[in-house]
Amino acid sequence: xxxxxxxxxxxxxxxxxxxxxxxxxxxxxxxxxxxxxxxxxxxxxxxxxxxxxxxxxxxxxxxxxxxxxxxxxxxxxxxxxxxxxxxxxxxxxxxxxxxxxxxxxxxxxxxxxxxxxxxxxxxxxxxxxxxxxxxxxxxxxxxxxxxxxxxxxxxxxxxxxxxx
Amino acid sequence: xxxxxxxxxxxxxxxxxxxxxxxxxxxxxxxxxxxxxxxxxxxxxxxxxxxxxxxxxxxxxxxxxxxxxxxxxxxxxxxxxxxxxxxxxxxxxxxxxxxxxxxxxxxxxxxxxxxxxxxxxxxxxxxxxxxxxxxxxxxxxxxxxxxxxxxxxxxxxxxxxxxxxxxxxxxxxxx
Numbered sequence: 001x002x003x004x005x006x007x008x009x010x011x012x013x014x015x016x017x018x019x020x021x022x023x024x025x026x027x028x029x030x031x032x033x034x035x036x037x038x039x040x041x042x043x044x045x046x047x048x049x050x051x052x053x054x055x056x057x058x059x060x061x062x063x064x065x066x067x068x069x070x071x072x073x074x075x076x077x078x079x080x081x082x083x084x085x086x087x088x089x090x091x092x093x094x095x096x097x098x099x100x101x102x103x104x105x106x107x108x109x110x111x112x113x114x115x116x117x118x119x120x121x122x123x124x125x126x127x128x129x130x131x132x133x134x135x136x137x138x139x140x141x142x143x144x145x146x147x148x149x150x151x152x153x154x155x156x157x158x159x160x161x162x163x164x
Numbered sequence: 165x166x167x168x169x170x171x172x173x174x175x176x177x178x179x180x181x182x183x184x185x186x187x188x189x190x191x192x193x194x195x196x197x198x199x200x201x202x203x204x205x206x207x208x209x210x211x212x213x214x215x216x217x218x219x220x221x222x223x224x225x226x227x228x229x230x231x232x233x234x235x236x237x238x239x240x241x242x243x244x245x246x247x248x249x250x251x252x253x254x255x256x257x258x259x260x261x262x263x264x265x266x267x268x269x270x271x272x273x274x275x276x277x278x279x280x281x282x283x284x285x286x287x288x289x290x291x292x293x294x295x296x297x298x299x300x301x302x303x304x305x306x307x308x309x310x311x312x313x314x315x316x317x318x319x320x321x322x323x324x325x326x327x328x329x330x331x332x333x334x335x336x337x338x339x
Contacts, residue, residue, distance in 0.1 A: 052298035052299070053298055053299065065263065065289075066289070066297075066298055069288075069289050069290075069293060070293065073293060092196065093196060094196070094197070094293060094294065094295070094296040095196070095296050095298065096194055096195060096196040096296075097196075098194075
């Protein structure tokens with residue numbers, strides 16, 4: 001192997017290694033995890049909760065100080081043995097249903113849950129109604145028997161047919 | 165004619181709905197704490213070291229709790245409004261100094277004036293979480309029985325003070 005080629009090969013290997021390494025640096029900010037199982041539970045729950053400072057991010061995505069605090073609260077409570085349901089209750093008590101990315105099923109959220117289904121059923125009903133009407137119209141003979149006879153008479157040059 | 169009336173009607177209704185939506189402020193999340201007892205805590209005071217404050221001490225009084233911090237720009241904006249309010253003597257005003265450095269907080273009060281009867285130190289923001297704080301400044305009106313009756317997220321404006329907070333305090337004081 002020529003020394004020149006060796007240099008080129010090692011450069012190639014180096015660039016590939018660097019390319020592969022890139023994505024490893026990306027990712028969500030996570031405090032050093034002492035307990036990976038717990039950390040996974042924290043992250044799973046945090047993705048269900050809204051960060052109230054940056055409202056279209058989840059608690060897991062956000063690096064706002066409040067989001068960090070709330071993640072710490074979740075971690076602490078889980079360590080004390082609280083269930084996911086307990087922690088969701090804790091958050092809702094303080095910040096309201098708005099923290100939940102999955103809104104609860106109740107009277108004020110009825111429209112939210114049923115609205116899309118109602119719209120879809122309404123749209124489909126309108127579509128089928130129109131299609132059925134169109135089909136009925138297409139199925140109708142273009143001319144009735146009497147009209148056909150009149151047309152034939154006109155075409156045959158019977159002047160009397162015009163007055164009828 | 166009739167063919168266009170229905171889609172036009174739907175369009176107008178949709179525009180009206182969206183226009184109404186635009187006037188709403190997504191930051192104003194209705195607080196579930198209204199009508200609930202103010203969460204208890206026991207925290208040190210900012211200026212009088214060694215002393216602490218608990219909402220229990222305020223039983224029997226209508227009072228106002230204002231969450232503030234020296235790093236919060238909107239707090240500076242509402243500061244003159246709170247100063248006026250404190251001067252009026254409508255109700256005792258307490259500050260909750262939220263996630264701040266003690267020196268910074270004291271310097272801030274020194275520079276702009278201190279409208280608070282006392283400021284309570286919440287260094288780690290834990291009490292803030294109990295009060296559902298997510299956008300400093302926030303202001304709470306708490307009644308004689310220790311129940312939160314009003315919450316304002318964001319700076320208190322003169323209009324809000326005059327139309328909401330002062331009448332509410334007067335009403336609660338009569339009760």
